[in-house]
Amino acid sequence: MAKAPVNVTVTGAAGQIGYALLFRIASGQLLGADTPVRLRLLEIPQAIKAAEGTAMELDDCAFPLLAGVDIYDDPRKAFDGVNVALLVGARPRTKGMERRDLLEANGGIFGPQGAAINDGAADDVRVLVVGNPANTNALIAQAHAPDIPADRFTAMTRLDHNRALSQLAAKLNVSVSDIKKLTIWGNHSATQYPDIFHAEVNGRSAVEAVNDEEWLRDTFIPTVAKRGAAIIEARGASSAASAANAAIDHVYDWVNGTPEGDWTSVALPSDGSYGVPEGLVSSFPVVSRNGSWEIVQGLEINEFSRERIDASVRELEEEREAVRALGLIK
Numbered sequence: 431m432a433k434a435p436v437n438v439t440v441t442g443a444a445g446q447i448g449y450a451l452l453f454r455i456a457s458g459q460l461l462g463a464d465t466p467v468r469l470r471l472l473e474i475p476q477a478i479k480a481a482e483g484t485a486m487e488l489d490d491c492a493f494p495l496l497a498g499v500d501i502y503d504d505p506r507k508a509f510d511g512v513n514v515a516l517l518v519g520a521r522p523r524t525k526g527m528e529r530r531d532l533l534e535a536n537g538g539i540f541g542p543q544g545a546a547i548n549d550g551a552a553d554d555v556r557v558l559v560v561g562n563p564a565n566t567n568a569l570i571a572q573a574h575a576p577d578i579p580a581d582r583f584t585a586m587t588r589l590d591h592n593r594a595l596s597q598l599a600a601k602l603n604v605s606v607s608d609i610k611k612l613t614i615w616g617n618h619s620a621t622q623y624p625d626i627f628h629a630e631v632n633g634r635s636a637v638e639a640v641n642d643e644e645w646l647r648d649t650f651i652p653t654v655a656k657r658g659a660a661i662i663e664a665r666g667a668s669s670a671a672s673a674a675n676a677a678i679d680h681v682y683d684w685v686n687g688t689p690e691g692d693w694t695s696v697a698l699p700s701d702g703s704y705g706v707p708e709g710l711v712s713s714f715p716v717v718s719r720n721g722s723w724e725i726v727q728g729l730e731i732n733e734f735s736r737e738r739i740d741a742s743v744r745e746l747e748e749e750r751e752a753v754r755a756l757g758l759i760k
């Protein structure tokens with residue numbers, strides 16, 4: 431029997447990432463080549479016309495797996511019955527805007543969207559927040575969805591993970607597929623910590639293969655952590671195709687499982703693992719089993735890593751305090 435279509439809601443659908451993402455979802459790359467999808471696009475009223483244009487192009491691709499495209503400016507309608515929610519639309523930081531203003535503006539988006547997901551989503555809903563500040567936006571959305579298991583709310587650090595794979599592969603002159611067990615810890619920000627201490631290259635220790643602490647500290651970590659800013663500087667706009675690609679990787683692995691012998695990186699509400707305060711949406715090494723993320727346990731954290739994980743987690747705590755003070759979460 432043919433599978434029923436999966437409802438995939440994409441917010442910010444008329445934006446750059448939306449344009450790079452929607453065609454890949456409709457072609458089957460998000461969920462698999464045998465899973466039909468119904469796309470539900472959420473946009474602000476001013477961008478509805480542009481979203482309609484994208485929907486026309488989606489029609490023109492005649493994707494066999496695309497069961498339909500609906501466009502909304504009301505989150506309650508867009509998230510009704512949603513199975514996979516990709517929260518891409520966010521308020522960007524503009525000139526002169528303080529961090530507090532940015533958090534407040536995004537709280538005004540992600541609080542109501544979390545509440546709409548809570549009230550209308552399907553039982554198996556999975557949420558990926560891409561819009562920045564992604565970790566804290568996910569925290570806000572999750573706080574407004576008390577009826578949904580907290581671990582269904584995730585924020586994206588897969589782009590950072592893929593960037594780290596690529597940088598390490600270039601350094602060692604190997605293929606990205608030769609590298610396993612790399613981790614991004616903490617916040618999707620410049621404080622994130624890309625960790626290669628448990629990583630393997632063709633089965634041997636990546637740190638031993640690199641054998642260059644100075645490169646690790648002064649080149650690899652800052653290059654990965656500041657890559658988003660470097661892309662903005664070069665392109666005049668933030669990463670879009672690579673962000674869409676990472677969102678596809680994240681959801682595909684969540685639904686279909688991560689390969690044996692490897693893990694990936696996802697920001698999700700902490701259960702207290704590795705000393706990260708409970709509830710903070712922080713990035714961890716994870717595997718996906720039976721459709722759920724599981725934090726990889728039992729890794730030894732050396733002093734070099736501890737210091738950097740703690741610094742990024744401190745930043746997340748500050749963001750949580752700031753949104754609490756604004757009354758955006760309890």
Ligand SMILES: NC(=O)c1ccc[n+]([C@@H]2O[C@H](COP(=O)([O-])OP(=O)(O)OC[C@H]3O[C@@H](n4cnc5c(N)ncnc54)[C@H](O)[C@@H]3O)[C@@H](O)[C@H]2O)c1
Nearest residue numbers: 442444445446447472473477519520560561562586589673
């Ligand atoms: N986590 C990551 O790795 C990562 C990587 C790249 C970009 N980002 C972030 O993703 C976000 C989107 O990037 P982009 O390049 O597509 O931006 P963009 O400005 O091109 O598009 C954003 C879209 O969101 C829409 N939007 C704004 N408020 C909305 C709301 N309340 N509901 C629905 N739609 C809304 C806007 O109309 C716009 O079309 C940004 O916050 C960016 O910083 C995150």
Ligand SMILES: O=C(O)C[C@H](O)C(=O)O
Nearest residue numbers: 562657658659661668669
């Ligand atoms: O949009 C940004 O600020 C950068 C983005 O999060 C990225 O990592 O490319």
